[in-house]
Amino acid sequence: MGLHLMSTLSRRMEELTSDTVRMYVCGPTVYDLIHIGNARPFIVFDALRRYLESQGREVIYVQNITDIEDKIIGRAREEGVPASEIAARYTDEYFQDLERLGVKRPTHSPKATEYVGKMIELIKVLIDKGHAYVAAGDVYFSVASFPGYGKLSGKVLEELEAGARIAVDEKKRDPLDFALWKAAKPGEPKWPSPWGEGRPGWHTECVVMSMDILGVPLDIHAGGNDLIFPHHENEIAQAEAATGKTFARIWLHNGMLTVRGEKMAKSLGNFAYARDVVAEYGTEAVRYFYLTRAYRKPLDFSDEALREAKKAVEGVYDFLWAAEALPEEGEIPEGFSAELAALEERFHVRLSEDFDTAGAIGVLQELVGAAHRLRQGGGDPIGARAAAALVRRLAQPLGLFQRARPRAEGRTEELIGLLIELRAALRSQKNFALADRIRDRLSQLGIELRDTPDGTTWTIRKGSG
């Protein structure tokens, strides 16, 4: 099935046709742990990547690590350690957080500091072509030299300048010009260059790394919608001014995570670290929370919303684990097979239209409901098992519903079985006081018993996984 995505650049749906998808997602600046809002693009574009792979496409997924930047230098100063130490520490923490979030490692995670030489090459080209100029050790991109400037963000140069809140910098010819190379101030990390010692500007690294690893045009360039201007606008200007070719075909931008309607941001202090949220609610609740809202829309973070997501996830597991414990008996009614096929089709249709994960997850929930009704109507166990298998298969690219039922270790299972057996005997003798005591004590140990018409089953308490 085809896939259409809403591109910020064209402001319309674009079909993604390539079998090999070259995809670039803006990564973190490693000066601190990522907050839960930062995790949104990582999760949704990871899901997109996996969905593309599930369609049999090859995805080359590149995500940069900005390991030289003002905030890193600032933090290093505060702690009195080299900037490289701060960057190394938070790069490591970032990879750990990706794992906690259930995000697959990018195919490539290039670091800015490893591309300084290639950035200098790009800057040289821009100077040669008249798109950049040197000013007292700095190099600036001349916005006026690139006619397409503003095409991504829909901004018009004159209006930007009229309302410019940008601090006037004497070195710039135009207040909108942005730094490609910054001269080093005393004590700052620095690299040699034809314009003196310094370091590259932030907007340059993504261009150089993406073009170096993926070539142009990229199939997909993605990131938060707060990067549309100026970051991505500036990337387009540099890349297209240098190469004369289209930089990226499809631009995807996720909406911001908000708290009581306001953007979550370190500077506002209204943030929670991603790892803390995962520790409290679990990886899947976090993924479910994100994937049940269209990636382009703003999404409000709250404990209530996360709790709700967690309950919804547990509900699906209740179904999966119960269905998978059923015997493989009977036949799937023809009508039910057709229903499953129709639901599968609807699931894919939802994803094919701008990767509507929320709609697709709604279909998964319908699948669960259909299986329940089948059982209720006296359908064979195999039907529910088929539905469960389908849920697992479809949810796999979303990174949801892949966990096996938690099992106790070693002899524990047999011992629990023994207690259940004893309790059943007590119940048949109407010794409910003792039977209830077994149930209560096991519950205290995190083992929940459920008396069903088919006998007693048990589970390790939810939420412990």
Place this chain on the structure above:
RNA sequence: GGCGGCGUAGCCAAGUGGCAAGGCGAGGGACUGCAAAUCCCUUAUUCCCCGGUUCGAAUCCGGGCGCCGCCUCCA
């Protein structure tokens, strides 16, 4: 001020021209020694407001109102 987005049930949320998905919550019921869990059913005559186009609009067009993001580092 410019550019962009959002407004659907108590809450969250999908749907973008043909009878309003789904989740959470709530109410009723089944099951049960009790409990918990689970399951079933119910829960928007209507999609912020006002006009228009259409046989038909939550969906398209025009005009309002409200909220948010970007325009400075930001996922």
